[in-house]
Amino acid sequence: MIFDGSNTVLVIGAHPDDEVLGAGGTMAKHAACGDEVHVLIVTEGTTHQYSDTDLIEEKQSHTRACADVLGATGVHFGELPDMRLDTVAHVDINDTIETVCAEIEPDIVYTHSRREVNQDHVDVHDSTLVATRPSSGVSTVIAYETPSSTDYAVNTDGFTPSLFVDISEYIDRKITAFTEYETEVREFPHPRSPDALRAIATTRGAASGVAAAEAFDILRSYR
Template sequence: MNKIHDLGRVLVVAPHPDDEVLGCGGTMARLAEEGHAVHVLVATRGQPPAFPEEGVARVRAEMKKAHALLDIAETHELDLPAAALDTVPAAQVNAEIGDIVQAVSPDTLFLPFYGDIHGDHAIVFQAAMVAARPRHNRAPARILCYETLSETNWYAPPVTPAFIPNVYIDIADTLERKLDAFKCFESQVRPFPEERSVEALEALARSRGATVHLRAAEAFANIRQIVR
């Protein structure tokens, strides 16, 4: 892959609302601008009593506003329990995520990083990888892991997988849309210097861009690429 056009049909898998914007909001905006159909799968929903219904509804409304701003083609919402995926049989998680992957039939899958501190991220990654097994010629041609502020950097890299990006996508022209989409999540945005802040998100994009002589970029770990 050396052009964004090569990504083809895209499915971004997010454990929770806002992960997809934090990880690849600029890429999604750029793809949509260039005529690609970008689908998002949100795997979990907060369940009471841990997550009050009013709060869940608010986050979902924020997500829809952000996705409209990014011109997402379709948002697929599952009702798996947030912060409790480890209580659900793996076969059920695999089946529900697999059904969406099969229906969308993406050329490119964007997944949460398997080394994130939040257990839901690892489970969603694993389930999506099960769905993406190359058993036929419509298996995703490429699988990229994105980084999520406050999840990817907060585990224990000396003893857990470290996020080592090897793919960078130029988002200089769509960074502001990414930041605006994140601002839609008013319930989730934190004041700087907390990592899940607008300032930190912009700083990460500028840093990732400067790594490869771009004004702004999103960075990914390439898990698998099939050249046909």
């Protein structure tokens, strides 16, 4: 079982808020079970969307506040260019993830699905698979879905979850943590709204026989 208090967990997101949107309830569950939870945000998450580069520090502050709510003990920032990872050498993205993996030695890594409309997410997915190759010591690699990206993707075979995590006890904490990202919260029916996040969790829960769940695709698991 992956929730046994013996694991170091790393949740990788391309941008600030990806981690909580995709795996916030599962992060809280890991932390509550005694696992050590870390977050890596690969880009600075600001310069493409906003002209004020001072928002980088604000976004990092939001990430730390979100992590505190979820019980994550470590927050790491790659500070690569937002929405421009396709201009960054693949080896540099690999190195950003490999550096954190070497530092914390995670057992379980969560990352983006490749079935995404956001190219940064796809690049992070690809580099995660390099950084967590069999020789890395990582035992399990899992992909999460990202509202307003995974669900917007076309010309793919779709996100097909192979793992559902019961977050019935943690859905409220996930939503509270997400609202720490003041600049990212949208009004319903946008997928990045509190009501939509609850609806997604309810739908995933109904598909797996619980009140609320997060859905994942197991990419690699070594036993």
